[in-house]
Amino acid sequence: MKSMHKKMLAVCIGVAIGSGFSVTAMADSAPSLSVINWWTAGSEAKAMHVLVQMMKAKGVNIQNDAIAGGGGAQARTILKTRLMEGQIPGAAQIKGVEIQQWGHTGLLANIDAAAKAGNWDKNVPTVVNDYMKYKGNYVAAPMDLHxxxxxxxxxxxxxxxxxxxxxxxxxxxxxxxxxxxxxxxxxxxxxxxxxxxxxxxxxxxxxxxxxxxxxxxxxxxxxxxxxxxxxxxxxxxxxxxxxxxxxxxxxxxxxxxxxxxxxxxxxxxxxxxxxxxxxxxxxxxxxxxxxxxxxxxxxxxxxxxNVDSFIFFRQNTPAKRAAEIKLAETMVSPKFQLLFNKYKGSIPDLMNVSLNGYNACQKKxxxxxxxxxxxxxxxxxxxxxxxxxxxxxxxxxxxxxxxxxxxxxxxxxxxxxxxxxxxxxxxx
The missing domain is CATH 3.40.190.10 (Periplasmic binding protein-like II)
Known part of the structure; x- marks a missing residue:
């Protein structure tokens, strides 16, 4: 659905991207990406820390923008406000049918390269993958399966x-x-x-x-x-x-x-x-x-x-675009999914990984x-x-x-x- 609000949002961000403005742009050699989410409980924060550390090892700085509020209503509001102000995050926690709405804005990045590298089509259930695509292209990465x-x-x-x-x-x-x-x-x-x-x-x-x-x-x-x-x-x-x-x-x-x-x-x-x-x-x-x-x-x-996922936004430099692909690949990698979901309480989206070390409820x-x-x-x-x-x-x-x-x-x-x-x- 293309409301006037989203059309206006797309125009604002188009101007921001075209002008080269980005709050997250840094002079450091290591690119930095803001990741907006609503995981603030102890177990959730611990799980997100896994992502931050793994990306740091890959040369990408992750700013964990965790915004309190069950269900993410506050986080989504802040996301839209920041976008209107030209503050382009690397990724944001958006899931389900709402991914299609964000796809309509033209703001989302194509992450097919990450999906191809990880063979998501084969290793992730179709019921999950279908949410991650917009017009046949991957624009979001799944993190868990609740x-x-x-x-x-x-x-x-x-x-x-x-x-x-x-x-x-x-x-x-x-x-x-x-x-x-x-x-x-x-x-x-x-x-x-x-x-x-x-x-x-x-x-x-x-x-x-x-x-x-x-x-x-x-x-x-x-x-x-x-x-x-x-x-x-x-x-x-x-x-x-x-x-x-x-x-x-x-x-x-x-x-x-x-x-x-x-x-x-x-x-x-x-x-x-x-x-x-x-x-x-x-x-x-x-x-x-x-x-x-x-x-x-x-x-x-x-x-x-319930599948928590992150949509990815178009970036204005090759370094940031490459960092996004690394981030998406990491989110759906066996190593990350096993560590993250163990702390999160969920199970991996990847069906080809063993749950050794997981508790009885997760195996169930x-x-x-x-x-x-x-x-x-x-x-x-x-x-x-x-x-x-x-x-x-x-x-x-x-x-x-x-x-x-x-x-x-x-x-x-x-x-x-x-x-x-x-x-x-x-x-x-």
Whole structure:
């Protein structure tokens, strides 16, 4: 979609590039590239440090511009502001359908050389590669492969609450939450903000309606699927989860909630497997004696995926263009992907590398991805901007946030959500 804003943005940057102006241009022999991202949690920052050090060894200075804010809304706003001011980064964390929108601006660099060198077409799953291309050319590089539909749990709390195994179905989850509350523990950690609420709703929606309905809602944006009895049921289930989530956690971050589970304060957390990396950062091994992981009840055969990726911007010197290709090659190299994803909690996009040294939950993620790919169980996460572009995603998140933080009925929320999405579909 080519809005007036993007046309104006392209003109501004075209002038900046044509004039040779670039804030990141330096006289040093080693080129410097700004890499904008929103990875500020301990495990995320540790993972990004791997990239900085590997690129330094290759003669490229990386400025790690990490901007706080779950989901990256603030980072994307700052990116657009800097571009309008002529500050051209080397790369920026943009993912999913939004990559196509950035492609329309004419600002993105062709990184086919990096993809060819690493044989991405063969070694990276098609479902990932398809996002990385604009009009047949690679303009983005994938860094990781996350699974959303996880339920993390504290083994000791479950045992003290009389629960012998992690829940495998929605009725079992509800029964376990009641037992945990009765035992005096926090049943569910979450609900801190709209992005977190949407992240929790992601697997609830999949479990309630299945992959076809999920895609009708979050990919096709079908108003009849959105304002439907299935959506009402999914919202009722979100409300049930909310009832077991302390209101005192409102405003808290996802990694704060992860720490509650790690330290035996809360029993469960519904979160993508970046929580996996945070558990490791807290010296608690997921799948070990303290914390367990299980597919969100009812979604064992499905895999809600999130792929963090970086788009690359056209540069005004041969040195910077060469540095970008080095950066893209490194991001999808076996050495980097193995180190980075081990810290991040995700799994490599490369399917031809061994996961030796990874924890049990990461190995389970790889196995379940392969099963879901074979059985058509892969679905793009709406909460992580994989299923559609910005405005509809925002409409879903705003609708869920309003529902969660008010007395709105599920029926009214489903109807309002459909209306918001219809309005958002006409926006850029």
């Amino acid at each position: 699974r959303l539909n996880w339920l993390w749990y504290n083994r000791a709390i479950l045992k003290k609450s009389g629960i012998s195994a992690a829940p495998q179905s929605w009725p079992e989850l509800m029964a376990d939450l009641a037992k945990i509350k009765k035992a005096g523990y926090i049943p569910m950690a979450g609900g801190g903000n709209g992005w977190m609420i949407a992240t929790e709703f992601d697997p609830i929606a999949l479990e309630t309606g299945g992959p076809t309905w999920y895609k009708d809602v979050f990919v096709k944006l079908d108003p009849k699927a959105i304002d439907s009895p299935t959506m009402v049921k999914a919202l009722e289930r979100l409300r049930a989860i909310e009832a077991y989530t302390p209101k005192s956690l409102a405003g808290r971050t996802w990694n704060f909630d992860t720490a509650l589970v790690a330290h035996g304060k809360a029993a469960f957390q519904i979160m993508g497997d970046w929580a996996n990396g945070q558990f490791e950062f807290l010296h608690v091994t997921p799948g070990g004696q303290q914390v367990g992981c299980v597919a969100f009840p009812g979604t064992a055969k499905e895999f809600i995926y 993620s790889r196995a379940q991805f392969l099963v879901a790919r074979k059985e058509n169980g892969l679905v793009p996460s709406f909460s992580q901007n994989m299923s559609t572009y910005g405005p509809p995603t925002g409409a879903f998140i705003d609708s869920l946030d309003k529902f969660y933080t008010s007395n709105e009925t599920p029926q009214a929320a489903a109807a309002a959500m459909a209306k918001r999405v219809e309005v958002a579909k006409s926006q850029d």
